[in-house]
Amino acid sequence: MNYKIYEQLPQExxxxxxxxxxxxxxxxxxxxxxxxxxxxxxxxxxxxxxxxCRYYYDDSLHANVIGRIAVIKEYRGKKVGQYIVQSACSLLKGTVCLHAQLQAKGFYEKLGFKAYGEIDYDEDCPHTWMKK
Structure with missing residues (x-):
């Protein structure tokens, strides 16, 4: 596995x-x-x-935010998600936050993230903010 960083949203x-x-x-x-x-x-x-995934700095959170973390179905369970999150975190300094689907909370906890704040909904899907 390897990754590339893009300044604009690529077709991939x-x-x-x-x-x-x-x-x-x-x-x-x-x-x-x-x-x-x-x-x-x-x-x-x-x-x-x-x-x-995508990432940016959020002034209101005073933190980097990783989002839209996605792995195609046939590669799930092969540590690709872990590789994505760890690679993105290695590029960022300071606090890193993400807005996790509740069903993925345990995955992010294993990577050192902790939930904070209230559960909220994005298109009827429960999410929680997490930070590391």
Whole structure:
């Protein structure tokens, strides 16, 4: 596995996010204005894009934020998500936050993140803020 960083949202990241968040999970509003401000990390197996995330600095949180962490179905359970999160964190200094789907909270806890604040909903899906 290796990764590339993009200054703009690449087609590879779009395709992964469409597959995972829109087709599999049913989200409708996957893309937003933040995509223009973020850097995008795409993980490859050989030349095949298999996972992605985006990251940015949030002034109101005084922290870096990692989001839209997604791995294509056939690569789940192969530590690709862990590789994505650890790679992104290694690029960032200071506190790192993420807005986790509640069902993924345990995964992020294993990577050193701790939940804080209230549970909120994004398109009827429960999420919690976590930080490391």
């Amino acid at each position: 990241a779009k395709d992964i996010r469409i597959k995972v968040f829109m087709e599999e999970q049913g989200f409708k509003d996957e893309f937003d204005d933040l995509d223009q401000e973020c850097r995008h990390l795409v993980v490859f197996d050989q030349n095949k894009p298999i996972g992605t």
